Amino acid sequence: MLSEQSAATVRATLPAVGAALGEITERFYDGLFAAHPELLRDLFNRGNQAAGTQRQALAGSIAAFAAYLVDRPDERPDVMLNRIAHKHASLGVAPDQYRVVHQHLFAAIVEVLGDAVTAEVAAAWDEVYWLMANALIAIEKRLYTESGQTGWRTWTVAGRVEETADVATFQLRPADDGPVPDFLPGQYVSVRVELPDGARQIRQYSLSAAPGSPLRQISVKRVQDDAGPDGEVSSHLHAQVHEGDTVELSAPYGDLVLEHTDQPLVLASAGIGVTPMIAMLEQLARTGHTAPVTVVHADRSPVTHALRGDHEAFAAKLPDTAVHFWYEQEAPETARTGRVDLSTVPVASGTRAYLCGPVPFMRAVRTQLLDKGVAPADIHYEVFGPDLWLAQG
Template sequence: MLSSTSTEVVRATLPVIGAAIGDITPVFYRRLFAAHPGLERDLFNRGNQAQGDQQRALAGAIAAYATLLVAEDGPDPREVLGRIAHKHASLGVVAEQYPVVHEHLFAAIVEVLGDAVTPEVAAAWDEVYWHMANTLIAIEKDLYAEAGTTPGDVFRDLVVRRRTQEAPDTVSFVVAAADGTPLPAAKPGQYVSIGVRLPDGARQIRQYSLIGTEPGTWAFSVRAVLPRDGADGTTAPAGEVSNHLHAAVFEGDHLEVSLPFGELTLTDGESPLVLVSAGIGITPMLGFLHHLRATGSERPVTVLHADRTPAAHAHRAELKDLVAGLPGATMVRWYEDLGVRPQRADLTEGLIDLADVELPGDADVYLCGPVPFMAAVNGALIDRGVAADRIRYEVFGPARELAS
């Protein structure tokens, strides 16, 4: 924990630093990328940078971590860093990069806050940073060891064995080692990072959930991402990596693929499962269902999926087959537009509605889909009496919480 002196200083200055952190992080990234332009080109997500998502995520993480450090009684701060550590490990982040971040972050704090950053304030927040950084470094070291690799050595050159059109805008890829050596098994629900070299020379990296099909290979699905207008009036850019994979990667091509990481993994035991997804959020659920079928599980499973139309529903037939092959599984689907298909108890037109869905009180619930969808479902689950600690979710992109 923090020293007593730093704890008091951080507690006293947290309102000021917290209020300014949203101004500090853009300055930090500007300084960082000016000094190390290769980081923006070859490591950071340029789309998230352009939208400001990465800046908001960093601001929220620092403020939340500092709040936990000075709380009288709260959760272990280490618990909130798991998702970030897994993402870092999937990117190959190493301990030597943390001093670089420290240099430019503290220069940004001084630039924004000026004389308010006294030596005592600087020392206290320096302690916060290194507490957070060293905790992440320790977690990431354990993740690398668990993956059987040295820190940072996570990417492998793999060959695309199969490409399948799963929906009009979604393709799946099965990748394998060029020499046929079986790839290590992933935990159901984990993801891999895919690095591609784009036409402008930038190396960009994105994460995709493993859908778990054939032993010794990894499979993942990619939905094309078009520019889209947000509710706040901004326009989200097209998906650079996803669209490149759609347009340019086929059987026999090589891909730079990381070892599997991710904390949204299936819990052991016999408790019921509720799997809730929308759109391409179906992918980790497929990984769960393939694992349950492969292990002969008889756990009760409720699969709830929402999509635009049946035609847009990627892996629709595969999902039906998996549910049909599990003795304790049921499924309900919602489509915004059913077309001419009639509604029935397990097939409904409209947005997802949990009002009439039976939810076992002791179920472990998993969510994956767009953040607004997960936030709405999370709220509905809480209203139905599902304990918050039984609800787990995956957010791709900068980490965000589902409830304030």
């Protein structure tokens, strides 16, 4: 809870701080990485840093947290905090790193805002920071305890399947032949690899098979971007990691999970966002879900639709399922051409929806679901990469 005095100061200064957050976070990361280059090398996603998306996400989350504290002084934005904490836990973020961040963040604030940062203003924003940091530290501590795994664990590639020209599925087993811990459909693991320059970069990949198998399965799309650098880790996995090789994995994390429910469901995905939906569908088939399930997917073409066979097969095992695929090109008779349009798709009352894909796709689908009467609280989403949508909302 933010103190009354600090709440008044934050409310008064939030417009100015918010307007300068872009420059503040840029100065913050420049100072942080100059003092601690190992963080950029081995913890932060270098691709997101180069693109500026991580800076936008940090700025947005700080502004959103501060605004929430001011508008609802007796509450805490647990949805946002849980999502950030899951990502931090998958990276192995430690409590002492929050002090390092604090040092460089507040140095950047003073550098950008200058004399406007009075002792009163500094104290108020310091309170905001530590309310957020201590909440994250507590959640992350609980997540580490629940996972039962400290640090990284080595896994061996037991099999590799080329799903499409740009998507490969890696089937993994523990290198120590120990037990495979359970997870929830929709969760992800962090994968850490050593790149040619010695950097140990980390990326998150959704588990693309339901719990219960002696193997873990991730399906990785090779990121190729004409406007910027190709994905370092995805390119490495595609080019260098084959059956018999090893990778390092975190414990499973992620707050977008399939909950046991008798509600009707919508599982909507686009592109590689299909991966958590496959795990959810498989789990629904295993547990005998009987309520209606509406499967929605958008892709460039059937050829680029990764795990399409699994998508159709698991849906077919459910007693009340409607499958709707949209392709930008080469749509077969059983699919549609163009963007997802739910205007003619029945959506049952009381539906719970799970979305995963590019943000524009999820915004569009969410709007259409709201128009069909789906409650906002029943629409859940996952973003691959920095969560700019959450930060802005």
